Amino acid sequence: MSFVSRRARVWAGAALLLLACPAQAAVKGKVRLNLASKPVRAALLDLALQADLSLGGDLDPCRGRAPAILGRLRVEDALDLILSGSGCGWQRLEDAAFLISPTRPQPARPLSKPVPLVSPPVALGEVIITAQRQPNLPGRTPFAVSVVSSDQARRAGLGGLGDLEGEVAGLSTTHLGPGRDKVMLRGLSDGAFSGQTQSIVALYLDETPITYNAPDPNLRLADVERVEVLRGPQGTLYGGGSIGGVVRIVTRKPDLDTASLDLTASVSAAGGGGFGKAWEATVNLPLASGRLALRAVGYGETRDGYIRNPALGLRGANASARKGGRLSLRGQVSRDWALTLALTGQSIATDDTQYGFRRLGPLVRDNLVREPHENRFSQASLTVSGQGSWGAVSASAARLRHRFESRYDASGVASRFGLPSGPAAFDEAKKTDLTVAEITYSTPSGATLSGLAGAFVSAGRTRTRSALSGLAGPQAYGEDRDDDIREAALYGEGTLKVSASLFLTAGVRWFDYGLDARSRVTQGPGKRRFDGVGNESGFSPKLLVGWTPIADVLVYAEVAEGYRAGGFNTGGRLDQAFDQDGVPARRYRPDTLWNYELGVKARGWDGRLQTRLAIFEADWRSIQSDQHLGDGLSYTANIGSGHNLGLELETSWRVSPRLDLRAAALVSNPSLERRDPALDARGVALAGINGALASLAFDYHRDLPGGHRLRALGRLRYVGHGRLDLSPDPAARTPDYIEGAAALTWEAGRWSLGVHVDNLFGRRADSFGSGNPFHDPKDAVVTPLAPRTVTLRASSRF
Incomplete structure (x- = not known):
């Protein structure tokens, strides 16, 4: 029996089991809640988290203390219990969205009969976020944060973090290929390649990091609750590697009561030929009602390539495949304590990179060697959480393994390494094994002084093996490098309510970082060894002032610092010099980023505009940036000090109950002001997206007879000029461009069928992505957008 047939039987058996399960109907319309007695506002946020709701309106006027709630009941009844005597009432906006507003004085009423509201029920709902380790509404959180809900991701067909471009203000990625990209925020970048430097944007899966000095593993956004995007340095709560911000993927947790099955399948066709297919399945099985449940997610996808290589007789050279899954086990140990065990795994394989040569056209190149890439990610995590009238505790531990392997065509530099002319390749394999543990405690909400405290430890090893050789000959150059990394930190934040409208938040993180680096370089019969030890410690502070002059306006001012640890340069040919003018330093220094920010969040038109x-x-x-020597080998430099001044805007407007509009824009000007004297004359500009990023999107739905619904979505995105390296030459910048996407979906209860179109206008613009460091830099590289792709997607929920 083949693997495919076994898998088909497993899913078919699960579907029959779920459809026959009588428990599903018994709990329909009810959710399991475990809410401690706390202030009404905090209880509403906990309810929204546990029931996966969005809230609109104003929660702040709701007074008093909500009772403890334990058990299964309807959301409407839970809202009645929480809001009783608070001076607030509720009204349903959508299936999973509720409007909270002050009420007119009313006589006593039975449960589940909403009090009439002052505002009409067309307000926008907000998805609760927990990025700051405490639940809050994005519109009432005093820092730059965005959230992409599960519904938004599903309707727009978002498959990975790269698809968030255009959905979130200021978020962009490089376009090196699946499993190779780096995430950028606010147009700020340390370069297009991933080398030894730690990422400037920290990526998290639930409570644990998923990258260190590696590209985005491009986890598929399968069965997620939301994606949270925090901009600016987050050193206080998230430590090193978050100087640009944090992107956090929050997965759905097992449902302790309801069995369910979700299935999705799609086929796609790209302009100029090439097809793709994908499937995704999620099953939830309660093992002991109200106490223990299992949730499993599986997916797979394949895509044909769109780059031609006539030199090797290849069409669709850059085909790719991705497969993976997640298994979660959740247990309610007691009323106050729960634990979640999660296993995640994914692999990506691409047959070639996705750049072309300007002299041949954006979709064509003539490399002598193919450039495949593999990215394999796995993580096991255990989280224990508890909450009560005493506050909340979360403790997590995780083991991460990240493997990625790349090949580059090095034929152009073969002679520099003593090889005869002809095909040559540079192969690099990096393996990271990382263990992390963290514990946080947050005080009860609603007090005049509140806060949180936490501790973090991590230990890991990164093994890097690189080799340059002829395809039919011996190895001409190689390096074996091991890095042992360890970090410990203590951190805390406190918030003081100075008055009903003014509050102060201060935070600090103490960190201690250690690195042991060992390297052996071989070139022919020669060898060079290096052993280096580095230790760093310090503090990362944050200070924030928030003010609500009126109920619908929040003004904040923030100063925060982020940092990255330093490291060692070990690669290069045996005659490579270090620590001299114009050559790499043996040790590169830490870098820090201070962010000064003034922000305003406002609601208007009865909550229809945010x-x-x-x-x-x-x-x-002391900006760290991965650079390349003339022979293509990489090193890390402190390129100097930079500056970025910018303005960021996000707006959501519910034009009518049927139509929502979203707009986002970023205008910034990253520049390199004080160049490091060790760099050559190139170093007078800072890599990144210069000028602007902007997007405009709509979501329109219309109800049809029979309970059906037709939904149309569209998006336009403008991307400003990009600068891939430090060159000031305007010709080296990538051009600006406009691209679009659209979707039309028919929804009928548990079923939906949709058509999605990406790269709506068929643009072949040069995007932010580098080619091959071993190529002649005079041979201009183009990294085009993927061709127009039409996808037919069907999904069902049971």
């Missing part, structure tokens, strides 16, 4: 505006200034010192 806006966030932020003006920021970033002062980036």
Whole structure:
């Protein structure tokens, strides 16, 4: 029996089991809640988290203390219990969205009969976030944060973090290929390649990090609750590697009561030929009602390539495949304590990179060697959480394994390494094994002084093996490098309510970082060894002032610092010099980024309009950037100090009950002001997206007879000029461009069928992505957008 047939039987058996399960109907319309007695506002946020709801309106006027709630009941009844005597009432906006507003005085009423509201029920709902380790509404959180809900991701067909471009203000990625990209925020970048430097944007899966000095593993956004995006340095709560911000994927947790099955399948066709297919399945099985449940997610996808290589007789050279899954086990140990065990795994394989040569056209190149890539990610995590009238505790431990292997065509530099002319390749394999543990405690909400405290430890090893050789000959150059990494930190934040409208937040993180690096370089019969030890410690502070002059306006001012640890340069040919003018330093220094920000968040038109505006200034010192020597080998340099002044805007407007509009924009100007004297004359500009990023999107739905619904979505995105390296030459910048996407979906209860179109206008613009460091830099490289792709997607829920 083949693997495919076994898998088909497993899913078919699960579907029959779920459809026959009588428990599903018994709990329909009810959710299991475990809410401690706390202030009404905090209880509403906990309810929204546990029931997966969005809330609109104003929660702040709701007074008093909500009773403890334990057990299964309807959301409407839970809202009645929480809001009883608070001076607030509720009204349903959508299936999983509720409007909370002050009420007119009313006589006593039975449960589940909403009090009439002052505002009409067309307000926008907000998805609760927990990125700051405490639940809150994005519109009432005093920093630059965005959230992409599960519904938004599903309707727009978002498959990975790269698809968030255009959905979130200021978020962009490189376009090196699946499993190779780096995430950027606010147009700020340390370069397009991933080398030894730690990422500037920290990526998290639930409570644990998923990258260190590696590209985005491009986890498929399968069965997620939301994606949270925090901009600016987050050193206080998230430590090193978050100087640009944090992107956090929050997965759905097992449902302790309801059995369910979700299935999705799609086929796609790209302009100029090439097809793709994908499937995704999620099953939830309660093992002991109310106490223990299992949730499993599986997926797979394949895509044909769109790059031609006539030199090797290849069409669709850059085909790719991705497969993976997640298994979660959740247990309710007691009323106050729960634990979740999660296993995640994914692999990506691409047959070639996705750049072309300008002299041949954006979709054509003539490499002598193919450039495949593999990215394999796995993680096991255990989280224990508890909450009560005493506050909340979360403790997590995780083991991460990240493997990625790349090949580059090195034929152009073969002679520099003593090889005869002809095909040559540079192969690099990096393996990271990382263990992390963290514990946080947050005080009860609603007090005049509240806060949180936490501790973090991590230990890991990164093994890097690189080799340059002829395809039919011996190895001409190689390096074996091992890095042992360890970090410990203590951190805390406190918030003081000075008055009903003014509050202060201060935070600090103490960190201690250690690195042991061992390297052996071989070139022919020669060898060079290096052993280095580095230790760093310090503090990362944050200070924030928030003010609500009126109920629908929040103004905040923030100063925060982020940092990255330093490291060692070990690669290069045996005659490579270090620590001299114009050559790499043996040790590169830590870098820090101070962010100064003034922001405003406002609601208007009875909650139909929500806006966030932020003006920021970033002062980036001793910038670490991965660079390349003339022979293509990489090193890390402190390129100098940089500056970025920008303005960021996000707006959501519910034009009518049927139509929502979203707009986002970023205008920034990253620049390199004080160049490091060790760099050559190139070093007078800072890599990144220069000028602007902007997007405009709509979501329109219309109800049809029979309970059906037709939904149309569209998006336009403008991407400003990009600068891939430090060159000031305008010709080296990538051009600006506009691209679009659209979707039309028919929804009928448990079923939906949709058509999605990406790269709507068929643009072949040169995007932010580098080619091959071993190529002649005079041979201009183009990294085009993927061709127009039409996808037919069907899904069902049981």
